[in-house]
Amino acid sequence: MNVDYSEKIPNNVNLSDDRRLKRALEAWLPNYLDWWQEMGPAEYQDKEVYLRTAISVDAKGWANFGYVKMPEYRWGIFLADKDEERQVNFGDHKGDAAWQEVPGEYRGVLRRLIVTQGDTEPASVEQQRHLCETAPSLYDMRNLFQVNVEEGRHLWAMVYLLQGYFGRDGREEAEALLERRSGDEDKPRILGAFNEETPDWLSFYMFTYFTDRDGKYQLASLAESGFDPLARTCRFMLTEEAHHMFVGETGVGRIIQRTCELMNEFGPDNVRANGGIDLPTLQRYVNFHFSVSQDLFGSELSTNAANYYTMGLKGRYDETKIDDDHNLKNDAYPVLQLKQNSFIHVDQPALTSVNERLRDDYAEDCARGVRRWNQIIKRAGIDFQITLPHRAFHRAIGDFSEIDVDPWGNIHNRADWEHHQHDWLPTDEDHAFVHSLMAKPVLEPGKYANYIAPPARGINNQSVDFEYVRL
Ligand SMILES: [Fe+2]
Numbered sequence: 001m002n003v004d005y006s007e008k009i010p011n012n013v014n015l016s017d018d019r020r021l022k023r024a025l026e027a028w029l030p031n032y033l034d035w036w037q038e039m040g041p042a043e044y045q046d047k048e049v050y051l052r053t054a055i056s057v058d059a060k061g062w063a064n065f066g067y068v069k070m071p072e073y074r075w076g077i078f079l080a081d082k083d084e085e086r087q088v089n090f091g092d093h094k095g096d097a098a099w100q101e102v103p104g105e106y107r108g109v110l111r112r113l114i115v116t117q118g119d120t121e122p123a124s125v126e127q128q129r130h131l132c133e134t135a136p137s138l139y140d141m142r143n144l145f146q147v148n149v150e151e152g153r154h155l156w157a158m159v160y161l162l163q164g165y166f167g168r169d170g171r172e173e174a175e176a177l178l179e180r181r182s183g184d185e186d187k188p189r190i191l192g193a194f195n196e197e198t199p200d201w202l203s204f205y206m207f208t209y210f211t212d213r214d215g216k217y218q219l220a221s222l223a224e225s226g227f228d229p230l231a232r233t234c235r236f237m238l239t240e241e242a243h244h245m246f247v248g249e250t251g252v253g254r255i256i257q258r259t260c261e262l263m264n265e266f267g268p269d270n271v272r273a274n275g276g277i278d279l280p281t282l283q284r285y286v287n288f289h290f291s292v293s294q295d296l297f298g299s300e301l302s303t304n305a306a307n308y309y310t311m312g313l314k315g316r317y318d319e320t321k322i323d324d325d326h327n328l329k330n331d332a333y334p335v336l337q338l339k340q341n342s343f344i345h346v347d348q349p350a351l352t353s354v355n356e357r358l359r360d361d362y363a364e365d366c367a368r369g370v371r372r373w374n375q376i377i378k379r380a381g382i383d384f385q386i387t388l389p390h391r392a393f394h395r396a397i398g399d400f401s402e403i404d405v406d407p408w409g410n411i412h413n414r415a416d417w418e419h420h421q422h423d424w425l426p427t428d429e430d431h432a433f434v435h436s437l438m439a440k441p442v443l444e445p446g447k448y449a450n451y452i453a454p455p456a457r458g459i460n461n462q463s464v465d466f467e468y469v470r471l
């Protein structure tokens with residue numbers, strides 16, 4: 001096989017002139033394709049899917065729509081435009097010119113940050129591998145595949161950094177990214193939430209709403225990095241990430257809309273009997289996905305996070321828009337803590353609290369979409385509100401992992417909490433019921449499964465009954 005990779009791989013990194021990088025990518029690409037076949041979507045790999053492909057970073061180029069078979073998707077390498085004047089904007093090196101090469105003293109730390117981010121990208125593809133078998137419509141199936149190919153591209157983006165800037169150990173890490181497997185006992189993915197299954201479409205929409213949003217905040221803080229190639233790579237990834245969260249928000253919203261229709265037609269207690277997902281079940285899914293996604297931000301107080309910040313490697317969300325000294329050595333930040341059995345905000349060193357601040361930004365963002373979901377319920381004339389559970393609810397990482405808190409922030413003893421948890425988290429029976437609604441895919445253009453409303457509009461101005469996947 002004689003492929004011109006610099007042609008085949010759309011890129012804005014002068015791949016054709018960089019022989020060393022080209023060779024590394026050529027060696028990695030066949031392994032990537034093997035991984036995609038083994039762990040990517042379980043079916044429809046030979047079908048044409050109406051996908052968006054990035055072919056450049058400008059407004060027109062990054063969203064090219066057309067039919068493509070997934071294994072032939074052109075996974076490109078794109079960095080946001082370079083700002084020659086860019087500086088390190090925070091930490092001890094604030095004011096220095098942004099680094100175009102890896103600073104030697106931070107090499108190991110930086111590689112670890114890139115590998116940890118990179119590892120989540122293929123992990124989510126693996127978690128979602130079987131969802132295509134139960135897609136609620138061709139529109140939704142296409143959105144799933146779009147998310148999958150773009151997570152694949154995000155893996156490429158991180159591999160580009162590893163191969164382009166870290167030499168031999170970078171190439172080894174690039175291979176290892178294809179060897180770990182979500183949920184595998186011997187070779188698990190790095191972060192806990194990425195080893196959970198995504199067993200059904202409700203979980204998928206919740207995952208893309210809550211967990212891809214964690215991705216947004218991680219990418220946004222890496223997009224502030226003093227290491228300029230990482231910053232520019234993450235900046236471009238964020239444009240794609242927005243669509244993933246759109247899929248999540250509208251997916252949950254469409255389920256809520258359908259649920260409300262069923263409530264109004266058949267009575268509030270007859271949703272399940274008529275093939276919909278009742279609002280209390282949706283609330284339990286929200287409780288689960290919000291709590292596990294919050295864990296991804298790490299401990300409230302973290303010296304690692306403080307070090308990344310001081311080194312200028314990972315900033316805060318919208319770092320340059322924050323009005324302070326961007327050094328944080330003398331600043332405080334209010335952190336929610338448990339004191340004498342009540343939750344209060346306690347001032348902590350701002351530097352060790354950067355994780356917590358990012359989690360605060362994240363939680364606020366999550367709440368915005370929940371308000372839009374509640375508008376759907378309100379417009380249907382139904383008296384019910386979805387809420388985000390308390391910050392301390394069902395946490396496995398950080399200060400609150402040791403205590404048992406309900407979604408409203410009341411503290412329970414272990415036995416009591418376990419007795420009630422089926423009211424707060426999806427039960428086996430919930431999973432089985434949700435699963436039962438999704439026994440087979442809906443494959444006719446314009447048809448949608450009974451538990452979900454059609455979208456308000458199609459993709460790229462196409463209609464909702466467009467043939468998004470050609471079967
Ligand atoms: Fe991603």
Ligand SMILES: [Fe+2]
Pocket residue numbers: 151212215241244
């Ligand atoms: Fe994503």
